[in-house]
Amino acid sequence: MNALISLRGIRKSFGTSEVLHGIDLDVYPGSHTVIFGPSGSGKSTVLRSMNLLEEPTEGSVVFEGVEYGPGIPGDATPRGKKIDLRRQVGMVFQQFNLFPHLSAIDNIALSVHAVTGKSKDEALERAAQELKNVGLLKWAMNYPAQLSGGQQQRVAIARALSLDPKLMLFDEPTSALDPELVGEVLAVMRKLAETGMTMVVVTHEMGFAKEIGDQCIFMDQGYIADSGGADFFDTCTNKRTKEFIGSVL
């Protein structure tokens, strides 16, 4: 089976300091990759290079066979356009990033209308369905400021899903939430995982990572320091990984 998305030799520098030192990663259709590791180890940067929100300094993102990003010097493979990649990849942010000037339903409807070109009425209908799927249809007309953090994140997930992405990226989706609100967001993500959506999740929720992860990545200082399959948390032997898992649990 071909990978849905592959990172090939991704390097990223901010100014003179390199924060990713060559990342290679394959994500297969329907799989759930979880990424964890200490703060500043480059998890967000890896995730953000998957939709080129962070343009790598070197290396390629290959999505369904099409190469994006700068590649390696001398490589002349034709590159795809960023916007085409982004239209197939959904992203959920730690800080939700809902549009504060639009109601929940309009956050979604604007995205559908702007990206797919569907009429405003069709976009609203689609938005209503997506809100229903995350259990927030009743809150359709509320503005982000009138929703709890957990509800905002569920709207953000619904917004990303409304564009029928083939891959969903989550960057610490529950880290900004009060503990009692974490569960409702994880429940939505769990349901999504069960539908077979391909997901890459950066998270510190080790229980959840263990539950859905079938590819587990431990990042440290800009490298993939350790990785494994679904049984990773029980079988890993790397001292640094075990230390980290121990410190988070």
Add this chain to the structure above:
Amino acid sequence: MEETPRLNFMWHLVWDFRAELLRGLLTAFEVAITALILSLFVGLLFALMKMSRFALWRGIASTYVNVFRGIPALVSVVWVYFGWSLLFGYNFTVYQAGVIALTLLYSSFFAEIFRSALEAVHKGQREAGQALGMSRLRIFRSIVMPQALKIAIPNIGSMYIGMIKDTSTFTVIGLAELVFVMQSINAEYFQPFVLFTAAAGLYVAAAFLVDFVFRIVEGGLSYPKVGRVKRFLTRRKRAQIQRLVEAN
């Protein structure tokens, strides 16, 4: 023998010439609003240039802003009205000269106002739009600009009050605005205290009116949406969403 009071305030002049005075004020409003609309566009353009990746654009915009915000409206209007005709043989009407002078001055203020408002929009907002696959234009138009405009609107209101006041200097080129009208009445009756008190009153009233209007606009741009006007304007949309909520 009739006794004449030493101080004879002819307050009735204000009432007698009410039509002329109001027309003067209206002219001031008109010149200022035309210039406001132009300055908003020009200002936004320069704000975007200031935020450009290209040093050349940034340099042009900074130069423009630094030059024109330093030139008083009075100097600018004389330069546009007389200078332009001397240099290029083209004669602007007094109305056009006033609009151009105000636009040169205020677009440089608006460039700064828009730049700081655009920068105040959280960068996660642009990123969310990019991650969804929206075009740059769409992100600007539907996400960044509405939020920036809400931030900028109180400052735009203050600037507009300044623009109305600055029209008073256009008396020098003979624009028939409020002060010009005052001075022609004064030339006949010599009642400077009465007339300039009336002018001050009218300018203050104008400022209150502008402030009031901009507060309504600000309310319209605020979110969550509140207020009767807003509810009325969005009633169709709300009914549509209500139907969707009930149908699902």
